[in-house]
Amino acid sequence: MAAYDTGGFHFPGHDDPVPELTDAVERLRRERRYGSALDATLRHLRAHGQSSEAYRLALPLLHTGMRRTADPGIAEPVARRQYGNPYFAPIATECSRCTQFWYSGHDIASQVRLVVTNPIGLQCQVCRYTLCRNCLDPQKPRCPQQGCRGELGTPVVPTGRPRGKPANEFTEKLEHVMILWRSTPTSQEEAEELLDLACTWQDRGGITVRSQVNQSDTRDGEELERRMGLVLVSLYEREGMISENGLYRTRVLPIESPGRGRRLVFVTAAPETGAASRLSGPVEYLLFDDPDGAGEDAPASKRRWFRRRR
DSSP: OOHHHHHSOOOOSSOOOOHHHHHHHHHHHHTTBHHHHHHHHHHHHHHHOOOHHHHHHHHHHHHHTTOSSOOTTOSBOOOHHHHTOGGGGGGOEEOTTTOOEEOOHHHHHHHHTOOOSSOSEEEETTTOOEEETTTOOTTOOBOOSTTOOOBEESOOOOOOOOOOOOSOOSSSBEEEEEEEESSSOOOHHHHHHHHHHHSTTOBOTTOEEEEEEOOSOTTSOHHHHHHHHHHHHHHHHHTTSSOTTTTTTEEEEEEEETTTEEEEEEEEEOOSSSGGGGOOSOOEEEOSSSTTOOOTTSOOOOOOSOOOOO
16 A cells, blocks of 8 residues: 555545534535634534544635635635644645645545546655645656655645644643733634644643733743743642642743734643543633633733842
């Protein structure tokens, strides 16, 4: 069997029906609410892990997000944040040279018995080395991978995307996430996006997500910002909001949020045993400095956690 057959994502030969999801997505597609339809598949992937049926439903929707010109007849187009969501990474194809990625039309075509005549790229049929049409030299069909004797052609199957690893692999389950921001507060929608980026495929049932203004001086630099955030985590641990040794189980991930600025995300894994290891239920979002929730338009609390040395 060729390497791309064993390494690429392929839909199983048997059906994996999820009737409720299929009905919901098909209804939203008929209404041309593609963004909401894709969100439905995303919620299923978050809750249940990889699902061939969710991927099967998502692929045609993701393909609409690849169009350069928007269709005015679409009530809800696919948003950029949805198109690049890491939960769809297993069914993406990435260029081995420039890291451009797309969702291959070959998998969609196989569902409806079509032939892709103008693929976005070509792929080695032995090792899955893939080139997009911008990086492809049609005069050189041989695979550029050193030591490979294959040739570039079709089909082009998903290669996945180098998503990196979850921000915190201490355990599979998470207990607490804290987001530090400067000028633009974190909305729940953005918080969910940040969770997807930092905690893909990890169990976050029952965790608390906090968002707080970063009150460190901009001259302090990222290293001191990290230390200040970790002191906050230790304060939450001392107050019983994070279980014992939570600071030890915390990892930090800087994320640039488009249009909103830079965020520092502090991800605390749950312990292997104890009450926090059995957390379940919905995620609780505490997105304002005021514990009671002052509202998105209310000014952030001005109390300082630290005072800069003079």
